[in-house]
Amino acid sequence: MLEIINLKASINKRDILNGLNLKINPGEVHAIMGPNGSGKSTLANILSGKNGYKITGDLKYKGENLKDIPVEQRAQKGIFLAFQYPIEIPGVNTNNFLKTSLNTIRKAKGEKEIDTLAFLKLVKEKAKELGIDEKILSRQLNVGFSGGEKKKNEILQMKILDPNLVILDETDSGLDIDALKTIADGVNSSRSKDKSFLVITHYQRLLDYIKPDFVHVLSSGKIVKSGSRELALELEKKGYKKIN
Amino acid sequence: MIENFKISLKEIDKINLINQEDKNYRIKNLEFFNKKGFPTKKEEDWKFSDLREIFSKNFKKIDINDTYPEENKFRLIKEFDHNYILLINGRLIRSDFKFEDKNKIKITGYKEENFLREKSNNPLICLNNALSNEGYNLVVEKDYKFEKVLVIYNLFNEDLSEKILNNKNKIIVKKNSELHTIEYTINRSKNKFFNNTYENIILYENAKFKNICIQAGRSEGYFHKFLNGSIKSDSKYSSFIFSSGLKFNKQDIKIDLEGKNSDCEIKSALFLNKEDHQEIKTVVNHLVPNCKSFQKIKSVLDSNAKGVYQGKIFVKDIAQKTNAYQLSKALLISENSEFDSKPELEIYADDVKCSHGSTSGNVDENSIHYLMTRGLTKKEATQLLINGFLKEIISDIKSETIKKFVENKLEFQVYGY
Ligand SMILES: Nc1ncnc2c1ncn2[C@@H]1O[C@H](COP(=O)(O)OP(=O)(O)O)[C@@H](O)[C@H]1O
Ligand SMILES: [Mg+2]
Numbered sequence: 001m002l003e004i005i006n007l008k009a010s011i012n013k014r015d016i017l018n019g020l021n022l023k024i025n026p027g028e029v030h031a032i033m034g035p036n037g038s039g040k041s042t043l044a045n046i047l048s049g050k051n052g053y054k055i056t057g058d059l060k061y062k063g064e065n066l067k068d069i070p071v072e073q074r075a076q077k078g079i080f081l082a083f084q085y086p087i088e089i090p091g092v093n094t095n096n097f098l099k100t101s102l103n104t105i106r107k108a109k110g111e112k113e114i115d116t117l118a119f120l121k122l123v124k125e126k127a128k129e130l131g132i133d134e135k136i137l138s139r140q141l142n143v144g145f146s147g148g149e150k151k152k153n154e155i156l157q158m159k160i161l162d163p164n165l166v167i168l169d170e171t172d173s174g175l176d177i178d179a180l181k182t183i184a185d186g187v188n189s190s191r192s193k194d195k196s197f198l199v200i201t202h203y204q205r206l207l208d209y210i211k212p213d214f215v216h217v218l219s220s221g222k223i224v225k226s227g228s229r230e231l232a233l234e235l236e237k238k239g240y241k242k243i244n
Numbered sequence: 245m246i247e248n249f250k251i252s253l254k255e256i257d258k259i260n261l262i263n264q265e266d267k268n269y270r271i272k273n274l275e276f277f278n279k280k281g282f283p284t285k286k287e288e289d290w291k292f293s294d295l296r297e298i299f300s301k302n303f304k305k306i307d308i309n310d311t312y313p314e315e316n317k318f319r320l321i322k323e324f325d326h327n328y329i330l331l332i333n334g335r336l337i338r339s340d341f342k343f344e345d346k347n348k349i350k351i352t353g354y355k356e357e358n359f360l361r362e363k364s365n366n367p368l369i370c371l372n373n374a375l376s377n378e379g380y381n382l383v384v385e386k387d388y389k390f391e392k393v394l395v396i397y398n399l400f401n402e403d404l405s406e407k408i409l410n411n412k413n414k415i416i417v418k419k420n421s422e423l424h425t426i427e428y429t430i431n432r433s434k435n436k437f438f439n440n441t442y443e444n445i446i447l448y449e450n451a452k453f454k455n456i457c458i459q460a461g462r463s464e465g466y467f468h469k470f471l472n473g474s475i476k477s478d479s480k481y482s483s484f485i486f487s488s489g490l491k492f493n494k495q496d497i498k499i500d501l502e503g504k505n506s507d508c509e510i511k512s513a514l515f516l517n518k519e520d521h522q523e524i525k526t527v528v529n530h531l532v533p534n535c536k537s538f539q540k541i542k543s544v545l546d547s548n549a550k551g552v553y554q555g556k557i558f559v560k561d562i563a564q565k566t567n568a569y570q571l572s573k574a575l576l577i578s579e580n581s582e583f584d585s586k587p588e589l590e591i592y593a594d595d596v597k598c599s600h601g602s603t604s605g606n607v608d609e610n611s612i613h614y615l616m617t618r619g620l621t622k623k624e625a626t627q628l629l630i631n632g633f634l635k636e637i638i639s640d641i642k643s644e645t646i647k648k649f650v651e652n653k654l655e656f657q658v659y660g661y
Pocket of ligand 1: 011012014016034035036037038039040041042043
């Protein structure tokens with residue numbers, strides 16, 4: 001699904017990633033853990049196609065060179081990033097945005113556009129699963145949403161767009177335990193053999209609910225250790241410093 | 245070239261005059277205009293819109309318009325019930341007030357005696373004073389609230405190449421009455437013309453008047469309108485300006501809040517594109533205590549467009565408890581676009597709440613990226629943001645059907661379909 005080979009990245013002359021390697025097969029759930037500032041969001045941003053980074057190394061998605069694929073086409077080809085800090089967009093109705101987004105992706109896949117009625121039914125169902133108050137969906141995108149509502153809205157988008165590679169950037173931070181469980185349920189019910197997940201988190205708490213197949217430790221822009229779920233527990237006990 | 249653009253006094257003879265005094269007044273005004281010419285940026289009020297330069301670049305000559313065709317194949321707006329009046333090249337052609345009590349409404353064409361012979365230093369007002377002989381007069385008698393909106397179809401016909409049209413309109417809403425209008429400009433001229441309008445609005449005690457100004461589509465028209473508003477006590481004037489799509493437009497708005505508790509609201513959402521140039525200039529005079537004024541101007545500027553907002557709030561010494569607010573926000577999409585804003589406060593009372601602000605900036609790259617990660621192209625994302633930026637103003641329209649109508653027009657401007 002995704003293969004990252006010796007990825008180095010810098011921004012504003014600052015080196016952030018220093019030779020990162022990662023391979024994710026279809027159906028796998030990988031977790032990346034790391035202290036603040038270790039480059040987690042940078043990795044997520046680069047995968048999403050954000051510009052401004054100077055990049056060397058190879059990035060492959062479903063065999064294609066990711067660097068050649070423009071941002072919107074990455075989304076259309078099934079890459080989804082749940083942002084650490086979802087952006088507030090005044091004046092843009094959340095439901096309209098979701099529908100526009102879904103339809104551009106459907107069109108790109110050669111599928112028929114969804115009509116308003118079918119769309120509203122779909123949103124209603126998914127919002128209910130995630131315990132999202134439907135009222136917020138007729139409000140402006142993320143504007144005045146609580147921290148939890150913003151994160152849930154990201155997962156709602158994931159559910160509706162039905163991507164193949166999902167990157168969750170600290171979707172758990174700032175959530176209470178109930179919201180965390182709801183989000184984890186949302187992710188777990190989407191797991192399948194042709195979907196992969198890259199779960200970025202600062203705390204192992206999330207991994208009690210989303211059980212990863214692999215755990216990687218990111219430090220100073222590199223993966224310094226990889227292992228199974230137990231690695232997360234070890235990290236929790238010892239802290240990041242000892243792992244280094 | 246129209247650098248030394250002069251209009252022959254003979255043009256005045258063509259107007260059916262009422263008396264010699266009127267004629268003399270017109271001659272004086274025309275002489276003043278001929279002396280001054282079209283205003284240039286050297287004049288403070290035209291600092292950001294050098295009309296002489298704009299005209300000399302775009303017009304080879306300008307003739308006085310004298311054609312007013314009858315219109316038979318005319319399509320009304322279907323989206324909502326409305327009364328209407330039809331203007332062609334500024335002339336009142338017909339009216340239909342089928343939803344109203346006709347005894348309460350007076351509509352006539354241009355009448356010389358309806359306007360005072362005021363002196364002005366504004367060359368365009370003088371030009372208008374000298375030559376206007378078309379327009380409409382609308383009176384809403386007292387204690388009458390319009391049932392439905394009144395659409396003013398402002399139609400310009402095909403053969404207006406390099407013509408100038410001068411019109412004068414007057415709207416009076418009497419005591420305890422209410423009027424809601426939509427000034428809907430339809431332009432069929434493929435060629436450039438210049439429409440110069442003077443409008444006088446008088447709201448008597450406890451009257452309400454709301455106007456929405458909008459275009460049917462893009463146009464080659466150059467527009468200037470001077471609006472002179474007089475608002476008596478407990479009355480409210482609201483104006484929504486959505487005049488996107490014009491080559492040039494300057495709305496020069498002067499509102500006198502003359503009666504206690506009067507209220508004035510000016511809101512605008514503009515999408516300017518392809519060398520469009522629009523200016524909104526306002527002077528709100530708080531002349532008595534306890535009045536309120538609110539102005540919010542939002543502009544999006546794309547390729548080579550220019551937007552200007554000059555907003556002045558004047559508060560007279562006796563106008564205590566004034567509440568005045570003014571905000572201008574501009575979003576610049578293209579590097580070649582420009583927005584100029586000049587707020588001006590002149591306050592002589594001490595118990596006053598007055599605030600103003602002005603921002604202009606580019607589209608937020610992070611917002612664009614966020615939308616693109618959801619599959620939208622850069623263009624689609626930008627359009628969504630532009631639309632979102634302007635929508636705030638439209639959302640203040642109360643009627644759902646009219647809001648939808650305005651929204652569609654705006655989306656047409658932004659998305660081009
Ligand atoms: N635009 C930028 N310019 C300079 N430094 C940046 C920029 N963006 C991020 N950084 C730096 O890169 C490092 C990694 O950031 P980030 O990827 O956000 O870390 P994490 O998500 O792991 O907390 C941090 O030290 C941060 O300050
Ligand atoms: Mg981060």
